[in-house]
Amino acid sequence: MIERLAIIGVGLIGGSLARALRGAGAVGEIIGCGRSAQNLELACDLGVIDDCSRDPAEAVAGADMVFLAVPLGAVRGVFERIQGQLRADAVMTDGGSVKGSVVADAAAVFGEVPARLVPGHPIAGTEHSGVAASFPELYHNRRVILTPLPQTDAAALARVRAMWETAGAVVTEMDVAHHDHVLAATSHLPHMLAFGLVDLLARRQDNDEIFRYAAGGFRDFTRIASSNPVMWRDICLANADALSDMLARFGEEMTHLAETIRRRDADHLLDIFFRAKTARDSYVDGVSVPKPDSSTPQ
Amino acid sequence: MIERLAIIGVGLIGGSLARALRGAGAVGEIIGCGRSAQNLELACDLGVIDDCSRDPAEAVAGADMVFLAVPLGAVRGVFERIQGQLRADAVMTDGGSVKGSVVADAAAVFGEVPARLVPGHPIAGTEHSGVAASFPELYHNRRVILTPLPQTDAAALARVRAMWETAGAVVTEMDVAHHDHVLAATSHLPHMLAFGLVDLLARRQDNDEIFRYAAGGFRDFTRIASSNPVMWRDICLANADALSDMLARFGEEMTHLAETIRRRDADHLLDIFFRAKTARDSYVDGVSVPKPDSSTPQ
Numbered sequence: 001m002i003e004r005l006a007i008i009g010v011g012l013i014g015g016s017l018a019r020a021l022r023g024a025g026a027v028g029e030i031i032g033c034g035r036s037a038q039n040l041e042l043a044c045d046l047g048v049i050d051d052c053s054r055d056p057a058e059a060v061a062g063a064d065m066v067f068l069a070v071p072l073g074a075v076r077g078v079f080e081r082i083q084g085q086l087r088a089d090a091v092m093t094d095g096g097s098v099k100g101s102v103v104a105d106a107a108a109v110f111g112e113v114p115a116r117l118v119p120g121h122p123i124a125g126t127e128h129s130g131v132a133a134s135f136p137e138l139y140h141n142r143r144v145i146l147t148p149l150p151q152t153d154a155a156a157l158a159r160v161r162a163m164w165e166t167a168g169a170v171v172t173e174m175d176v177a178h179h180d181h182v183l184a185a186t187s188h189l190p191h192m193l194a195f196g197l198v199d200l201l202a203r204r205q206d207n208d209e210i211f212r213y214a215a216g217g218f219r220d221f222t223r224i225a226s227s228n229p230v231m232w233r234d235i236c237l238a239n240a241d242a243l244s245d246m247l248a249r250f251g252e253e254m255t256h257l258a259e260t261i262r263r264r265d266a267d268h269l270l271d272i273f274f275r276a277k278t279a280r281d282s283y284v285d286g287v288s289v290p291k292p293d294s295s296t297p298q
Numbered sequence: 299m300i301e302r303l304a305i306i307g308v309g310l311i312g313g314s315l316a317r318a319l320r321g322a323g324a325v326g327e328i329i330g331c332g333r334s335a336q337n338l339e340l341a342c343d344l345g346v347i348d349d350c351s352r353d354p355a356e357a358v359a360g361a362d363m364v365f366l367a368v369p370l371g372a373v374r375g376v377f378e379r380i381q382g383q384l385r386a387d388a389v390m391t392d393g394g395s396v397k398g399s400v401v402a403d404a405a406a407v408f409g410e411v412p413a414r415l416v417p418g419h420p421i422a423g424t425e426h427s428g429v430a431a432s433f434p435e436l437y438h439n440r441r442v443i444l445t446p447l448p449q450t451d452a453a454a455l456a457r458v459r460a461m462w463e464t465a466g467a468v469v470t471e472m473d474v475a476h477h478d479h480v481l482a483a484t485s486h487l488p489h490m491l492a493f494g495l496v497d498l499l500a501r502r503q504d505n506d507e508i509f510r511y512a513a514g515g516f517r518d519f520t521r522i523a524s525s526n527p528v529m530w531r532d533i534c535l536a537n538a539d540a541l542s543d544m545l546a547r548f549g550e551e552m553t554h555l556a557e558t559i560r561r562r563d564a565d566h567l568l569d570i571f572f573r574a575k576t577a578r579d580s581y582v583d584g585v586s587v588p589k590p591d592s593s594t595p596q
Contacts, residue, residue, distance in 0.1 A: 186513060208586050280521075291506075
């Protein structure tokens with residue numbers, strides 16, 4: 001049970017956690033904090049939060065649990081503002097899509113990463129933003145990755161885990177660097193491809209006609225290109241090395257695929273498409289993706 | 299009204315047209331043709347077709363409308379088989395995703411493109427294949443592009459247009475080469491990116507973990523990677539020049555984006571993501587995508 005939960009950033013992620021914990025009767029009071037007075041007012045009107053402040057220092061006063069759900073570029077500023085304002089037993093966690101930058105920001109502001117800060121990442125979301133887009137089921141059966149450090153307090157870790165499980169999530173733990181590498185591949189790279197494709201087409205003079213004849217698959221494929229640009233700028237900056245490596249590698253793959261098509265190498269094309277379909281169908285069916293055999297190009 | 303409709307290839311595309319026309323009472327008898335006896339039997343059992351043959355020559359006998367819905371690589375073989383077997387007044391059309399190759403195949407087999415052949419392309423589909431995946435509403439409010447040639451018979455064109463409108467589609471006409479260029483951008487390129495991404499991840503030794511942590515957006519983004527590999531191999535071969543050009547260009551874009559991320563160019567990243575989000579939101583809302591201004595990189 002959380003007595004007083006401070007949510008810094010009451011958008012899709014923060015708002016959905018508040019709704020889920022409230023629905024489960026797992027929280028006493030919820031204080032919301034954000035830069036937009038209008039969004040905070042809406043959050044109050046919707047009953048997502050009980051009270052609010054635009055000052056993080058004020059919002060965290062007396063809270064036994066603090067959840068940061070702000071764009072990664074705003075994390076350091078929040079840490080600076082709440083330094084020295086937390087209850088001694090307060091547990092802090094976050095929802096950032098990159099963990100290395102959160103840990104580095106914490107070390108820079110607090111001198112070392114506090115034992116009661118449990119870096120975390122709920123693998124959930126939609127392309128919509130703001131508290132109006134939040135809903136209590138967002139985390140049902142979705143994974144939350146926690147990336148504790150050697151100095152992380154075991155009781156704090158247990159409290160954060162319990163909080164997410166109450167919201168319906170499946171919690172796993174992972175090393176900070178490994179998390180950022182895995183997410184570069186599964187989330188950050190696909191977002192770059194979707195943004196990149198839509199931008200490439202939007203920059204054409206015939207863009208209106210191009211989009212008019214976009215097929216049904218295009219709508220699904222590009223859904224993530226409607227995501228929050230500021231959030232994604234921050235993710236790129238926070239995970240720049242892992243992401244730029246993946247992206248450069250993908251660029252080479254596409255150059256290679258273009259060559260394969262140009263020379264009309266039918267067998268090679270069929271290999272790629274079959275391998276991809278098999279992996280994607282396995283993923284959707286919830287069965288293990290086949291291990292690559294030794295003859296598969298890495 | 300169609301007296302006798304021959305559908306060569308009773309899968310998602312052919313089966314859905316049969317169901318739509320049957321539902322509208324716009325067809326007398328429907329003869330299905332395909333290589334899989336099992337699929338044809340299922341099509342009969344489902345009432346999608348009235349009778350079937352595994353021989354295209356037999357299937358088209360007496361038909362006043364013939365619809366080819368086979369992978370592009372099979373089109374030429376069908377043309378060869380049905381040459382001289384068609385009723386004098388039979389109208390023929392197809393559902394191939396590339397029109398240049400269909401026209402070239404027709405010219406090669408028939409000496410010139412027949413006046414009663416109306417090349418067409420319904421911009422509709424799902425990632426599923428086979429008659430079991432077909433449904434009568436597939437074409438509702440979806441675009442069908444017809445690409446008549448100078449020699450195309452006006453009455454044949456009007457019959458094909460009426461057939462698709464009966465199935466609920468919005469029909470437009472376009473030049474063959476223009477169609478193939480537009481579709482390379484809006485459909486063929488996105489499929490390559492989805493196949494390419496899933497294949498890249500599937501080839502990693504840690505692929506099982508990678509897919510386990512794939513986010514919700516990944517499922518939508520990669521849906522089209524579950525498409526029929528043979529169909530897509532054929533599309534690549536049939537539209538090789540336009541598609542490989544687009545893909546090479548996209549590869550360069552991604553290499554450039556990787557560089558932008560590596561040098562942490564925050565403003566440039568925000569520009570790209572905002573432009574993409576604006577275009578994608580406009581597309582979904584059904585409003586015109588903003589024209590690129592003269593300062594936008596082409």
